[in-house]
Amino acid sequence: MTARESTADEARRYLVEGRLTVRQVSRSGVVAFVRGDSDLVYRTEWSSDADWSCNCPTRTDQCAHLVALRLVTVAHEQRSTR
Structure with a gap:
């Protein structure tokens, strides 16, 4: 029986396998897209207004x-320099 892959290990595997594509940085x-294990592509993002989000079923x-x-x-x- 094999151990289940941790979320952190799965995320690192996505990077090693080239599954994350950054599309926009400001x-x-x-904004980035990540191809999951089911070959579906999910939109991930960090926004200074909305924080972190992904449209995968995990929610x-x-x-x-x-x-x-x-x-x-x-x-x-960003910190004020005053």
Whole structure:
């Protein structure tokens, strides 16, 4: 019996297999598409307004698609320099 792949391991595998494609990067967000194991492609994004989101059936911000996007994205709040 094989152990189930963890979400983090699955996300890293998506990256190694070239399944994540970043389509748009701006100060206000990142949009990427991730091909899941079922060969369906999911839209993932980080937005400074809406935070992290994915349109996969998991419907949480902890799915492997978003974990993969987080591994290649640095998101932080802008701080005032006053």
